[in-house]
Amino acid sequence: MNHANVPHKTHWSRHAVFWDSFGSPLRPHREDVGHVVSHVLRETPLPVLLLMGVTPEYARTAWPQGTRMTAVDRCPEMIRSVWPADHVPTTFRVTQAEWTALPLANHAVDAVIGDGITTVLPRWEEIDTVLSEVHRVLRPGGLALMRLFVKPVDSESPDQLLKSLLCGPTLGFHSFKLRLLMALQPSLSAGVAPRDAYRWWKDLEATHPEALVRHAWTQDQRHTISFYEASPDRYWFPTEAELTRSFVKYFTVKEVIYSSYESADRCPLFVLHRKN
Structure with missing residues (x-):
């Protein structure tokens, strides 16, 4: 990229x-x-x-x-x-x-x-x-x-992604980030701000810490989402x-x-x- x-x-x-x-x-x-x-x-x-x-x-x-x-x-x-x-x-x-x-x-x-x-x-x-x-x-x-x-035509919502994280098959962290970004995009014309993915992640850490344990994501992998925190960029x-x-x-x-x-x-x- x-x-x-x-x-x-x-x-x-x-x-x-x-x-x-x-x-x-x-x-x-x-x-x-x-x-x-x-x-x-x-x-x-x-x-x-x-x-x-x-x-x-x-x-x-x-x-x-x-x-x-x-x-x-x-x-x-x-x-x-x-x-x-x-x-x-x-x-x-x-x-x-x-x-x-x-x-x-x-x-x-x-x-x-x-x-x-x-x-x-x-x-x-x-x-x-x-x-x-x-x-x-x-x-x-x-x-x-x-x-x-x-993005899939029938893309999952953030709530569906959360349910998958809690109850579905284990997921690699980079696949999770990609799915999260896509789930947060309301339309192609709007795109998605990576900083919104960071905020969603922080909420996940606070409310569902068991998801982090369940998927066995490493600290190095999890650290990569912090780069989004103050980013002014948008993705499409x-x-x-x-x-x-x-x-x-x-x-x-x-x-x-x-x-x-x-x-x-x-x-x-x-x-x-x-x-x-």
């Missing part, structure tokens, strides 16, 4: 420092990486890639020697702390820039890889500009592979249908791949072909 002009209190600077405390579904699983690599190499054996964000799982995987990658992220702390500079080829580079103005020439890349990028836009209305930029930098016929967070969780409507102007949806790990049903991989 991404993020020059990050607000001073944005939680991404803290996420960067504690990146190793996060896991799937908030970070891509090896299943996702395998799908991405196989689709890219099926199209071109020696690709030129754009990575939107600095997701290390995609940078550090076993790309063919000679592969070129440009990673673009707006958050300097994410670049400093998360980009695996010492573990990638010299043909890989990272640059700080906005996704609405990608620092690449027209038709410069064979494939674009993104992870959770539609959720972390400053405003949902920017999605068309971002997709237009992705279309611009892709070569004709190029591929965009986007693992994106989608569209449904799969809402995302598809956003894509249609620039891309053909070739395939939607659902992996098998916990909450993978909420973060499918969209395989998009550039419309010429």
